[in-house]
Every structure is written in structure tokens, then in C-alpha cells.
Amino acid sequence: MEELKTxxxxxxxxxxxxxxxxxxxxxxxxxxxVRMQHITRVPKVDAYIKGVxxxxxxxxxxxSIRIKMGLEPDVETKSSRIIILKMEQQGTIGVxxxxxxxVVTLESDQIEKIAYDxxxxxxxxxxxxGKCDDGLISLLDLNAVVFEGV
Numbered sequence: 001m002e003e004l005k006t007x008x009x010x011x012x013x014x015x016x017x018x019x020x021x022x023x024x025x026x027x028x029x030x031x032x033x034v035r036m037q038h039i040t041r042v043p044k045v046d047a048y049i050k051g052v053x054x055x056x057x058x059x060x061x062x063x064s065i066r067i068k069m070g071l072e073p074d075v076e077t078k079s080s081r082i083i084i085l086k087m088e089q090q091g092t093i094g095v096x097x098x099x100x101x102x103v104v105t106l107e108s109d110q111i112e113k114i115a116y117d118x119x120x121x122x123x124x125x126x127x128x129x130g131k132c133d134d135g136l137i138s139l140l141d142l143n144a145v146v147f148e149g150v
Contacts, residue, residue, distance in 0.1 A: 009108045013130060015101040015137055016083070018066055022101065024130050024137040025083065031092065032084040033100055036076055050074075053082065053094060060084060062094035065145055069125055074098070085142060093146055104137070106130045111139065 013024030014033075032055070039051040039062050048067040052059050062082055064074050074080070079099040086092055112129045127141035 010105050011108075011111070012103055012105050013137065013139065014083070014103055016081075016097040017079075017099040017101060018069070018097060019071060022135075022137050024104065024106075024139045025085075025142065026139075027103065029085045029087065029142055030083060031086040034082050034084065034094075036080045036082060036096075050096065055084065055094075058092070060092050060094050062096060063146065065095050065097065065140075068145060085146065087142065087146065090147055095146070104130070104132050106132060 012027040014027055014030055016023050016025060034055065037053055039053055041051040042049065042061075048064050050062045050064050052061050054060075066072065066074050074096050075098075077098065081097055081100050082094040083097055083100070084092060084094050110131045112131070114126055114128055125141055125145045126138050127144075128139045130137040130139050
């Protein structure tokens, strides 16, 4: 008899690229994905806050995950996108990614939790590693990425 999977056993992630690395963002946080557009600078904010955009009348702050994670600054290409995230506590924010690849569905047994090592800041932005056909995907902990140190 086949074992039935409950809905809570699977999570969908949008796979994005930052440089050569692939990361996953839980689809439940994603409100929209838009092409790069003019970002209005805002004075006296952290370097990783690129500014704000006007999306259908709503002013949305936009941040660079690359700068926040200590990677080299963003290089805008035709593939660059702004992912609009709706966070429960903090509202809406846009994050710049190099490319949006695909949606993957991972079952709970395909996700490895990672042991947190306080020496490596970048680890603190991850909530796990997803194993799928294309290899490994680092799963972003959006609360840590977006709001740590804000």
C-alpha cells in the first residue's frame, strides 16, 4: 500500500541564482516577481538597501541580498529580477536576484537542517539545504536575510 503524503510534508521553493550559487526562497513569502526597474536611492540607509520602487502605487523598499550576505555587489543583467516578498511582521520588501530559475517542490526528507556555526555569517542566512535532481539548493531563511540587523 502506498504511503500518502500530507500537504505539510512538501514545500515549494523558487530557485534563484546569486552569482554561481543557487538558493531557494519559500514560495509562501513571494508576492510578485518583476523585472529590474529604476530604483530611487534613499539617503542615510545601510549599503544593502538599494532604495525604493513604485509598484502599482505602492512604495516598496528594495535590498541587495548579495551585499547583505557579504558577496560582490549586484551586476544588473537581462536576467536580474526583483522578488517582492510579503513578510508577516514587517510588510513588503523587494530583493534583487541575479536570475529566477524554476519552482521546485521538496519533501521534508529532501531538506537537511544545517548546524549553525556562529563564525560564518553567511550560514546564519540559511535554514537548510534542499536536495533535488539538479543538486543542492541553499534554502534562505528570509527573516534572517531581510531583517537581521535592520
